[in-house]
Amino acid sequence: MCRLFAVTSEEPLSPMVAIRALDVMKEGHDGSGVGLFMTDLGGDLEPFKGSPILSGIFSQEGIRKLDRYMMELGLLTKYKFSIRPSKEPPAGTPHRDVYLIRVYEYPYEWDGLSETEIADRLVKIRVALRKMGEEDQSMMVFSFWPDVIMIKEVGDPLQIAEYLGLDRKGLQARVILAQGRQNTNYAITLYACHPFFLQGVASMTNGENTAFSPIREYLTSRGYEGYMGYQSDSEVFTHILHYTTHRLSLGLDAYKHIITPLKDEELVRHPEGAFLRQLKHSCRFLTVDGPNCVIGCLPDKTLFMVQDSKKLRPGVVGGKPGMFAFSSEMCGLEEAIPLREKNYEFQPMKYDVAYVDASRMEVKRWNQWEKSIHPH
Amino acid sequence: MESVGKIHPSTLSAKDLHWHILWDKDKCTLCGRCTAVCPLRAIELGVHQKREITVKLGLMEKPGNVYSVYHGIDQVTEPAHACIGCGMCTQVCPNSAIYPVLNEEIDKLRYHTNSGGEPRRRGGRRNDAGSLLDRIKFIRISMLTDPALDAGRHEFELRTLLGRILPPEEMIEASRGNSWMPPVREIYPLIIGAMSFGALSPNMWEGLQMGVAYLNEEIGMPVRISTGEGGCPPRLLRSRFLKYVILQIASGYFGWDEIIHALPEMKEDPCAIEIKYGQGAKPGDGGLLMWYKVNKLIAAIRGVPEGVSLPSPPTHQTKYSIEESVAKMIQSMYMAWGFRVPVYPKISATTTSLAVLNNLARNPYAAALAIDGEDGGTGAAYNVSMNHMGHPIASNIRDAYLNLVKIGKQNEIPVFAGGGVGKNGNLAANAAALIMLGASGIQIGKYIMQAAAGCVGSETDRCNICNIGRCPKGITSQDPRLYRRLNPEDVAQRVVDVFLSFDSELKKILAPLGRSTSLPIGMSDAIGIDDYHAARRLQIKHVV
Numbered sequence: 021m022c023r024l025f026a027v028t029s030e031e032p033l034s035p036m037v038a039i040r041a042l043d044v045m046k047e048g049h050d051g052s053g054v055g056l057f058m059t060d061l062g063g064d065l066e067p068f069k070g071s072p073i074l075s076g077i078f079s080q081e082g083i084r085k086l087d088r089y090m091m092e093l094g095l096l097t098k099y100k101f102s103i104r105p106s107k108e109p110p111a112g113t114p115h116r117d118v119y120l121i122r123v124y125e126y127p128y129e130w131d132g133l134s135e136t137e138i139a140d141r142l143v144k145i146r147v148a149l150r151k152m153g154e155e156d157q158s159m160m161v162f163s164f165w166p167d168v169i170m171i172k173e174v175g176d177p178l179q180i181a182e183y184l185g186l187d188r189k190g191l192q193a194r195v196i197l198a199q200g201r202q203n204t205n206y207a208i209t210l211y212a213c214h215p216f217f218l219q220g221v222a223s224m225t226n227g228e229n230t231a232f233s234p235i236r237e238y239l240t241s242r243g244y245e246g247y248m249g250y251q252s253d254s255e256v257f258t259h260i261l262h263y264t265t266h267r268l269s270l271g272l273d274a275y276k277h278i279i280t281p282l283k284d285e286e287l288v289r290h291p292e293g294a295f296l297r298q299l300k301h302s303c304r305f306l307t308v309d310g311p312n313c314v315i316g317c318l319p320d321k322t323l324f325m326v327q328d329s330k331k332l333r334p335g336v337v338g339g340k341p342g343m344f345a346f347s348s349e350m351c352g353l354e355e356a357i358p359l360r361e362k363n364y365e366f367q368p369m370k371y372d373v374a375y376v377d378a379s380r381m382e383v384k385r386w387n388q389w390e391k392s393i394h395p396h
Numbered sequence: 397m398e399s400v401g402k403i404h405p406s407t408l409s410a411k412d413l414h415w416h417i418l419w420d421k422d423k424c425t426l427c428g429r430c431t432a433v434c435p436l437r438a439i440e441l442g443v444h445q446k447r448e449i450t451v452k453l454g455l456m457e458k459p460g461n462v463y464s465v466y467h468g469i470d471q472v473t474e475p476a477h478a479c480i481g482c483g484m485c486t487q488v489c490p491n492s493a494i495y496p497v498l499n500e501e502i503d504k505l506r507y508h509t510n511s512g513g514e515p516r517r518r519g520g521r522r523n524d525a526g527s528l529l530d531r532i533k534f535i536r537i538s539m540l541t542d543p544a545l546d547a548g549r550h551e552f553e554l555r556t557l558l559g560r561i562l563p564p565e566e567m568i569e570a571s572r573g574n575s576w577m578p579p580v581r582e583i584y585p586l587i588i589g590a591m592s593f594g595a596l597s598p599n600m601w602e603g604l605q606m607g608v609a610y611l612n613e614e615i616g617m618p619v620r621i622s623t624g625e626g627g628c629p630p631r632l633l634r635s636r637f638l639k640y641v642i643l644q645i646a647s648g649y650f651g652w653d654e655i656i657h658a659l660p661e662m663k664e665d666p667c668a669i670e671i672k673y674g675q676g677a678k679p680g681d682g683g684l685l686m687w688y689k690v691n692k693l694i695a696a697i698r699g700v701p702e703g704v705s706l707p708s709p710p711t712h713q714t715k716y717s718i719e720e721s722v723a724k725m726i727q728s729m730y731m732a733w734g735f736r737v738p739v740y741p742k743i744s745a746t747t748t749s750l751a752v753l754n755n756l757a758r759n760p761y762a763a764a765l766a767i768d769g770e771d772g773g774t775g776a777a778y779n780v781s782m783n784h785m786g787h788p789i790a791s792n793i794r795d796a797y798l799n800l801v802k803i804g805k806q807n808e809i810p811v812f813a814g815g816g817v818g819k820n821g822n823l824a825a826n827a828a829a830l831i832m833l834g835a836s837g838i839q840i841g842k843y844i845m846q847a848a849a850g851c852v853g854s855e856t857d858r859c860n861i862c863n864i865g866r867c868p869k870g871i872t873s874q875d876p877r878l879y880r881r882l883n884p885e886d887v888a889q890r891v892v893d894v895f896l897s898f899d900s901e902l903k904k905i906l907a908p909l910g911r912s913t914s915l916p917i918g919m920s921d922a923i924g925i926d927d928y929h930a931a932r933r934l935q936i937k938h939v940v
């Protein structure tokens with residue numbers, strides 16, 4: 021089972037907070053990999069909020085290809101934060117030339133484009149780079165988006181963090197998602213490593229979604245190039261969330277209703293049963309079949325946790341105003357926020373959504389029997 | 397050498413027949429029940445002379461002989477009376493003195509079943525025990541990465557949808573604008589497929605309807621049954637049970653006068669309207685109710701004269717194209733029930749299924765597509781149609797589903813599969829395999845006749861006389877002397893048994909796959925087959 025840890029804090033944090041939380045949960049994972057998602061950045065990258073950041077792993081040849089490609093598009097490098105490891109990698113971790121974190125400047129031709137158009141172009145560029153890199157393994161691209169950094173690697177999370185120097189002062193974020201294992205159910209590739217990201221939406225999952233294949237077919241047949249990859253069954257959770265928020269313009273409440281709809285007989289008793297029944301029908305191919313605990317982040321920096329409808333995975337939210345963490349195990353939360361207010365602590369069950377918005381004042385709860393938060 | 401009498405080309409011996417009657421003289425009490433029950437008069441009481449030679453010891457007396465007479469059973473060898481192997485003689489014999497056996501050799505009868513130039517017609521099945529569905533295995537077993545579920549204790553939602561389902565974007569827009577949305581039914585994925593009132597006896601029909609009503613109202617399983625092309629009894633049309641019924645309209649339009657007239661008095665809408673364009677057992681052929689079965693009741697419900705054969709045309713005569721069929725017929729049927737009832741076509745499996753499907757995809761009203769494979773059964777068809785016409789269901793359903801995936805409409809038009817599901821008794825496994833290949837639900841006919849009413853038909857050309865109204869079990873007969881053998885209450889009980897046990901078996905398949913929250917439509921990663929070419933064709937795993 022993957023170990024998951026996410027934190028949202030008023031004060032920017034080093035990713036080491038999350039890495040250490042993963043480390044105390046190590047009994048339950050095999051330490052075979054790490055995936056990091058950071059947003060609402062602080063430190064050295066704080067001044068570049070509006071500019072897209074490319075995250076990935078590149079060989080020297082990959083960098084050359086990248087530069088040529090970006091130059092052609094008119095995207096200029098604004099700031100480099102890349103990591104070039106000088107030490108020997110820990111056992112089991114391959115040597116990489118560059119862990120790229122590079123801020124770009126939009127070409128002037130993009131001035132006046134709508135936000136949607138810019139967002140779509142960023143996805144197109146990321147997908148194109150990923151495909152170019154797959155040909156000769158020279159590039160692996162995890163994200164290309166403003167205010168987002170992603171790092172993924174094979175090996176023990178703590179050793180990798182030390183190897184890459186993730187404790188460097190300038191690397192800080194207010195929202196961090198971290199996951200501590202390579203996937204076990206499909207081939208090991210960094211593209212299968214959680215968290216997954218698409219246009220401001222990120223999520224990571226433990227467990228296995230047995231409805232993966234039909235969901236993947238459904239998403240790939242939506243005609244949207246961002247719905248690709250699927251080296252892991254967990255990637256569909258990110259893309260269903262993206263579909264819910266970006267394509268259907270619905271909220272987190274609808275996401276929960278889509279992935280774990282109420283049963284037919286339950287809908288009869290629900291005040292919004294008529295609409296929810298239609299939603300269940302229309303999104304039938306997006307119903308997941310867990311066990312899964314999902315921790316994710318929305319474009320507005322809201323962090324959330326939901327469980328599948330069998331609720332067979334652990335998951336806890338807790339903290340104090342100003343800092344909250346979402347952890348697949350209690351010991352992770354204990355490590356990250358030992359001095360927390362217990363009344364905020366909550367373990368979401370099968371109907372619940374637990375979330376902390378960007379104000380970071382409280383853990384909000386909503387469950388599927390309540391009225392929708394977002395009008396539909 | 398004694399003369400064998402006059403022989404002609406169609407003179408057959410018992411050895412030439414498909415079924416032999418074995419009779420034990422020692423056990424037989426000569427009660428005559430077997431000859432009375434035989435639906436084809438394939439056996440008759442025989443009076444035989446026997447000569448016994450007596451040889452005394454010594455040479456004083458010459459050997460003598462005594463003629464004696466004994467009574468027994470003779471098998472008639474005329475093709476028209478050839479034994480069909482139904483085994484009713486065995487069933488009624490108090491001493492188990494008689495039973496039919498399959499000829500080990502390929503019979504000669506088959507060359508002589510066309511007397512008068514009329515090819516053989518029959519009911520039943522294709523007479524091919526092979527089943528690709530039986531070879532599909534469920535191979536994605538949940539082990540340590542996700543725990544297998546408990547089929548007995550876990551909650552399962554085994555429902556499917558019948559109706560045109562709007563894509564989410566359109567649904568939300570329609571919901572906000574309070575506009576019309578196509579009706580969608582939440583139903584159990586195993587449907588009792590089209591078998592008409594007429595093809596089936598009144599007792600059989602009543603039993604099926606009672607069983608379905610019980611499953612819905614007492615057990616809470618939303619099971620649905622299609623009427624087939626023969627109308628629907630007036631009282632059922634005006635009852636609350638109509639909501640469990642899919643009314644079928646086919647090229648003969650039989651019974652639709654009665655249905656249309658009942659419209660203002662209907663308390664409930666029917667579940668759906670099925671427009672039959674074809675059936676798997678005799679693709680490209682219309683329904684065929686032989687005159688033997690058209691009695692007063694059937695004639696009244698169908699709105700036809702008594703005692704005439706009712707061959708439906710192979711196609712709907714007023715339609716000349718798929719577009720027209722879809723546009724005119726589907727929409728006018730919607731209109732009849734105020735756009736509250738899903739309307740969908742049923743076709744024979746064919747290489748042209750995808751053309752039909754693509755057309756339906758473009759029409760916003762088409763509620764589903766039912767595809768009936770070559771192994772579908774029938775009450776009456778030409779032998780050649782049953783044995784040699786049609787397309788297997790597995791690859792046709794798979795193609796249909798993958799085609800929908802290609803155009804992104806796999807959730808908009810549910811595809812239902814029928815034809816040979818459970819032909820060797822493996823109903824749940826076959827149904828689950830088809831669902832994982834892409835079917836939203838399954839239609840069954842022969843299986844329910846066998847399991848709920850004791851139909852003796854098999855893939856070895858046993859019985860198969862549904863067409864002539866002499867069904868020895870009273871399932872497909874309109875003769876009260878025959879159908880009173882079937883108690884509707886017993887049939888209803890068996891229908892309930894079948895669905896409950898199917899439900900348990902389906903859970904036993906889905907639980908180890910880790911599926912419980914929705915029907916695993918298109919979960920092709922869970923199935924595999926030991927045939928390389930079949931695996932490639934179906935785009936599933938090849939397992940050896």
